[in-house]
Amino acid sequence: MTYLKSRRFIGAAFTAITMLSITRTITGNGDLTSTVTIAQALVFASPIALAGLAGIWAERAGVINIGLEGMMILGTFGAGWAGWQWGVWAGVLAGVIFGAIGGLLLAVAAVTFGVDQIIAGTAINLLALGLTKFLAILLFTNAPGGGQAQSPPIKGEIPTFTVESIVEPLTSLHEKGIFFISDLAGILAGLFYNLSLLTIITFLLFVMTSYLLWKTAFGLRLRSAGENPWAADSLGVKVVQFKYAAVVFSGMLAGLGGAYLSIASTIYRNGNTAGRGYIGLATMIFGDWRPGGTAAGALMFGYIDTLRLIDTGNQNVKGLILLGAIILFAIGGIMLRRARRNSAVGFLILGSVMIGAYFSATSFPPEVAQVAPYITTLLVLATASQNLRPPAADGVPYRKGDHH
Amino acid sequence: MSQSALAVELKGIWKRFPGVIANSDINLKVTSGTVHAIVGENGAGKSTLMKILYGMQKADEGTISINGSDLVFNSPSDAIDSGIGMVHQHFMLADNFTVLENIVLGSEPKNGIRLDFAKARKQISDIAAENGLAVDPDVLVSELGVGDRQRIEILKVLYRGAKILILDEPTAVLVPHEVDELFNTLRDLKKEGLTVIFISHKLDEVLSIADEITVIRQGTTVGSVNPHTQNVSARDLAEMMVGNELPTPDAVGDTIQDEVVLKVENLSVFAKGGKAIVDDISFQIRAGEIVGIAGVEGNGQAEILDALMGIESASGRVQFKDEDITNKSTRHRRELGIGFIPEDRHRQALMLEAPLWENRMLGHQTKAPNAKGMWLTPRSAKADTKRIVEEYDVRTPNIDVLASALSGGNQQKLIVGREMSGEPKLLIAAHPTRGVDVGAQAAIWDHIRHARQSGLAVLLVSADLDELIGLSDNIKILLRGKFVADADPATVTPQELGTAMTGAGEAA
Numbered sequence: 081m082t083y084l085k086s087r088r089f090i091g092a093a094f095t096a097i098t099m100l101s102i103t104r105t106i107t108g109n110g111d112l113t114s115t116v117t118i119a120q121a122l123v124f125a126s127p128i129a130l131a132g133l134a135g136i137w138a139e140r141a142g143v144i145n146i147g148l149e150g151m152m153i154l155g156t157f158g159a160g161w162a163g164w165q166w167g168v169w170a171g172v173l174a175g176v177i178f179g180a181i182g183g184l185l186l187a188v189a190a191v192t193f194g195v196d197q198i199i200a201g202t203a204i205n206l207l208a209l210g211l212t213k214f215l216a217i218l219l220f221t222n223a224p225g226g227g228q229a230q231s232p233p234i235k236g237e238i239p240t241f242t243v244e245s246i247v248e249p250l251t252s253l254h255e256k257g258i259f260f261i262s263d264l265a266g267i268l269a270g271l272f273y274n275l276s277l278l279t280i281i282t283f284l285l286f287v288m289t290s291y292l293l294w295k296t297a298f299g300l301r302l303r304s305a306g307e308n309p310w311a312a313d314s315l316g317v318k319v320v321q322f323k324y325a326a327v328v329f330s331g332m333l334a335g336l337g338g339a340y341l342s343i344a345s346t347i348y349r350n351g352n353t354a355g356r357g358y359i360g361l362a363t364m365i366f367g368d369w370r371p372g373g374t375a376a377g378a379l380m381f382g383y384i385d386t387l388r389l390i391d392t393g394n395q396n397v398k399g400l401i402l403l404g405a406i407i408l409f410a411i412g413g414i415m416l417r418r419a420r421r422n423s424a425v426g427f428l429i430l431g432s433v434m435i436g437a438y439f440s441a442t443s444f445p446p447e448v449a450q451v452a453p454y455i456t457t458l459l460v461l462a463t464a465s466q467n468l469r470p471p472a473a474d475g476v477p478y479r480k481g482d483h484h
Numbered sequence: 485m486s487q488s489a490l491a492v493e494l495k496g497i498w499k500r501f502p503g504v505i506a507n508s509d510i511n512l513k514v515t516s517g518t519v520h521a522i523v524g525e526n527g528a529g530k531s532t533l534m535k536i537l538y539g540m541q542k543a544d545e546g547t548i549s550i551n552g553s554d555l556v557f558n559s560p561s562d563a564i565d566s567g568i569g570m571v572h573q574h575f576m577l578a579d580n581f582t583v584l585e586n587i588v589l590g591s592e593p594k595n596g597i598r599l600d601f602a603k604a605r606k607q608i609s610d611i612a613a614e615n616g617l618a619v620d621p622d623v624l625v626s627e628l629g630v631g632d633r634q635r636i637e638i639l640k641v642l643y644r645g646a647k648i649l650i651l652d653e654p655t656a657v658l659v660p661h662e663v664d665e666l667f668n669t670l671r672d673l674k675k676e677g678l679t680v681i682f683i684s685h686k687l688d689e690v691l692s693i694a695d696e697i698t699v700i701r702q703g704t705t706v707g708s709v710n711p712h713t714q715n716v717s718a719r720d721l722a723e724m725m726v727g728n729e730l731p732t733p734d735a736v737g738d739t740i741q742d743e744v745v746l747k748v749e750n751l752s753v754f755a756k757g758g759k760a761i762v763d764d765i766s767f768q769i770r771a772g773e774i775v776g777i778a779g780v781e782g783n784g785q786a787e788i789l790d791a792l793m794g795i796e797s798a799s800g801r802v803q804f805k806d807e808d809i810t811n812k813s814t815r816h817r818r819e820l821g822i823g824f825i826p827e828d829r830h831r832q833a834l835m836l837e838a839p840l841w842e843n844r845m846l847g848h849q850t851k852a853p854n855a856k857g858m859w860l861t862p863r864s865a866k867a868d869t870k871r872i873v874e875e876y877d878v879r880t881p882n883i884d885v886l887a888s889a890l891s892g893g894n895q896q897k898l899i900v901g902r903e904m905s906g907e908p909k910l911l912i913a914a915h916p917t918r919g920v921d922v923g924a925q926a927a928i929w930d931h932i933r934h935a936r937q938s939g940l941a942v943l944l945v946s947a948d949l950d951e952l953i954g955l956s957d958n959i960k961i962l963l964r965g966k967f968v969a970d971a972d973p974a975t976v977t978p979q980e981l982g983t984a985m986t987g988a989g990e991a992a
Contacts, residue, residue, distance in 0.1 A: 296599050297597070300588070300589055301589065304581070307578035307579070308576065310576060311576035311578055311589075314540070314576045315564070315640070316564055317589065317590050471580070
C-alpha cells in the first residue's frame with residue numbers, strides 16, 4: 081500500500097511539474113518556477129494548510145468546523161497582541177490558546193448541546209470578527225505604532241533558514257531554462273530558501289497527524305467518532321471526550337494558522353485572514369479529508385496567491401490562465417477516456433476559451449488571479465466530488481445512548 | 485436439568501421511561517454453555533432488557549449477577565470486561581473502516597502508541613479460523629453484504645473475549661440459508677463453552693436452536709420452557725407471548741377478477757453509471773389479486789416500487805386500468821387510487837416531526853377527507869385520523885402527538901391505515917407488517933384480505949417469506965433486477981424460496 085501511495089505521489093508531482101514547465105516554456109516567464117516564488121508560496125500556503133489540517137481533525141471526529149475562519153481570526157489577534165507585548169513566541173502561544181478557546185466554544189455548542197454545527201460555526205465566525213474589532217480599538221488605538229484596526233508591530237522574528245549549498249547551485253540551474261530540469265531545480269531550491277521555523281512546524285504537524293490519525297489506536301477511536309459514534313460507544317469508546325479533544329485541537333491548529341498570518345505581516349490587522357479559514361475548509365474537501373491532499377490543495381492556493389502578488393508586468397496572471405487551460409484540457413482528456421462525454425466537452429470548451437483569452441488579451445486585471453483559486457476549487461469539487469469519501473457521521477449531532 | 489452454573493441471573497429488573505414501563509420485575513436465569521432464547525412481541529421490553537444487561541442503560545431496580553457475582557454496569561465497557569458481548573439488531577459498523585478496524589476498535593493491540601496491524605490481523609484470522617467465520621480483514625465494510633456484516637459483529641464480540649453473547653434479532657435480516665449458517669456457528673460456539681442469549685420473535689427458529697426459552701410479555705417475564713424436555717409448539721409460544729389465543733389465518737379463497745388493474749411492460753431503471761438496477765421486467769396484476777415479489781434486499785425491489793409510483797425515472801410502460809400512466813406525476817397516480825407503503829417509513833412515509841393527523845394528510849392532501857377544493861380541511865382529517873387509530877389499533881395517547889413519539893410498529897399501523905383509506909384500487913406495499921407485533925400483524929393481513937375481496941390489487945414486497953407465501957396469489961422471484969422465476973405459494977416452502985432468491989438453485 082505504501083509503495084502504491086508513494087508511486088501515486090511521485091506521479092502527481094511529476095505531472096504538476098511538467099505542466100508548470102510547459103507553461104513556463106510557452107510564456108518564457110521564469111518567475112513561474114523560481115526559487116523566490118516557491119519560497120513565498122510556502123509562506124502563503126502554510127496558514128491555509130493549518131486551517132485545512134484543523135478541519136481534518138474536527139471533521140474526522142464528526143464535527144463540521146465552519147468556525148475555522150473565526151478561530152483563525154482569534155489566532156491573528158492573539159498573536160498580534162501577545163507578540164507586541166512579550167515577543168513573537170508569546171504571540172504564537174497566544175494564537176494557539178485563543179484558537180483553542182474558539183474550538184472549545186464550538187465543542188460546547190455542537191457536542192454538548194447538539195446545536196446545528198453549521199450555525200454554531202457561523203456564530204463563532206461572527207463573534208470572533210466583532211470581538212477582535214472591538215478589542216483592537218480598546219487595546220491598540222493609543223498604543224505607539226498601533227491604530228484602531230491594527231496592532232503595534234510584533235517584537236522579534238521567527239528564525240528562518242537558507243541552505244546556501246543547496247539553493248545556490250539549484251538557482252543557477254534554474255536560470256539556464258532547461259525544460260523540466262530547471263523547473264524542478266527552482267522548486268527544490270525554493271524549499272530551502274528563507275524557510276521559516278513555523279513552516280517546518282506546519283510540515284511536522286502534517287506528518288504527526290497522518291501518523292496519529294491513521295496508525296494509532298487513538299486515531300482509530302477519534303475517527304470512529306466521525307464514522308459511526310454509536311458503534312464506537314457500544315465498544316466503550318468515550319465518544320464525547322474524543323470529539324472535544326479533536327475540536328479543541330482543531331481550534332489550536334486554526335489559531336496557529338492565524339498566528340502565522342500575523343507574524344508574516346508583523347502586525348495584527350483587521351480582516352487579515354481574508355477568508356483563509358474557508359479556503360482551508362475547501363482544501364480539506366479537495367484533499368478528501370486527508371493530510372496529503374489537503375497539503376497539496378493549500379500549496380496550490382499559496383502558489384496562485386504568490387503569483388498574483390509578485391506580478392511584474394502582468395505576466396504571471398497570463399501564465400496562470402495558460403496553466404489553467406492546460407489543466408482543463410488534461411481533465412477533459414481524462415473525462416473523454418472515461419466516456420463521460422458531456423463533462424469532457426464542458427472542460428474542453430472552457431479550456432479553449434482560456435487559451436483564446438491568453439492569446440488575444442495583452443493584460444489581465446489582477447482580480448482575475450484573485451478569484452482563480454475559488455474557481456479552481458469549484459471546478460475540482462465539481463469533478464472530484466463523486467469520488468470523495470467524507471466521514472459518514474460528519475455533522476450529525478451525537479447524543480449518548482441514542483440510536484440512529 | 486444438569487446442575488451447571490448460571491452464566492447470567494437477573495432478579496427483579498425494573499426500567500421506567502417517561503410514560504412507559506419498559507421492564508417490570510424481570511427475572512431471568514441463563515445456564516452457562518446453553519443457547520437461551522428470549523421471545524416476546526415488539527415492544528414487550530426485550531431490547532430494553534438486553535441494553536440493561538449490556539450496560540447501555542441502567543435499570544431502576546434489580547440486580548444483575550454474572551457467573552455468580554453481583555455487578556453494576558455503568559457502560560458497555562463494564563459489560564465487555566465481564567465477558568458480555570452484544571450483536572446488535574442494527575449493525576454497529578463503520579462503513580468506511582476496514583473489517584480489521586471495526587473489529588479492534590476500542591481494544592486495539594498496540595506497539596508503543598502505534599496500532600499493531602500485523603498482530604491484529606493475526607488475532608482476527610486465528611479467531612475466525614477457530615470458529616469457521618471466514619472474513620478478509622482488509623476489505624472495507626461498505627463492500628460487504630449482511631451475512632458478512634453479521635459475521636464481523638460476532639467476531640467483534642469474540643475478539644473481546646466474550647463468554648456470553650447477546651444476539652438481538654439476528655435472523656431478521658438474513659435469508660434462510662444464512663440463518664442455517666448462523667445457527668451452525670452458534671452451535672459451534674456453544675460447544676466451546678460459550679453462552680448465547682438469542683432474542684427473536686420468529687418462533688420456529690427459536691425452537692430449532694434454543695436449549696431454553698423465556699417469554700416476555702408487556703415488560704415482564706411470564707415463563708420459561710425447555711424445548712428438549714417439554715413438548716411445546718410455536719403456537720403455544722405465540723399464545724404465551726400474546727396472552728390469549730391467536731387468530732387462525734383464513735383459508736385463501738380465489739378472489740381474482742378479470743379486470744387488469746396494473747400492467748407493466750419492459751420496465752427498466754438505470755443507475756447513474758448506466759447499469760440496469762431493474763432490468764426489463766413485465767407483469768400484470770388483476771383486481772383482487774396479490775402478486776408477491778421475493779428477493780434479497782437490494783435486488784431492485786425499492787426501485788420497482790419507486791418507478792411505479794413515479795418517484796424514480798424509468799423506461800418502459802406502466803398502465804393503470806385503461807390509462808397509460810408512464811409519464812404521469814406521483815400525485816396523479818395517487819389520485820387515481822394507488823396506495824403506497826414504502827420500504828423506509830422514515831424516509832418516505834412519515835413526517836416524524838409532525839402530528840399524526842398531518843401525517844394522515846400526507847400523500848392524500850388533495851382528496852377528501854383532507855381537502856375540499858384548494859383548502860385543507862383539518863377538522864375532517866382529524867376525525868378520520870381518529871378512525872384509523874381505532875380501526876388499526878395504533879397505540880397513541882391522542883392524534884396530536886408527533887409521529888416520532890410512536891414506536892415503529894405503531895407508525896407502521898398508521899401508514900397502513902392511511903393507505904388503505906379511501907378505497908384504493910391498487911396497493912403497492914413493501915414490508916407492510918415490518919416491526920409490527922404478532923396480533924397487529926394478523927389484523928393488517930385481515931384488512932388487506934378484506935379489501936382484496938372487494939377488488940383491491942396488491943403488489944407485495946416482503947422480507948418475511950411466510951407473509952409473502954401466506955398472502956400472495958402469485959410470487960415472482962427477483963434477482964439482480966430481473967424476474968428469474970415464478971413460484972406457486974400453494975406449494976413453495978420458505979426454504980425453497982430463500983434458495984431461489986439467492987440464485988443458488990432452481991426455483992421451486
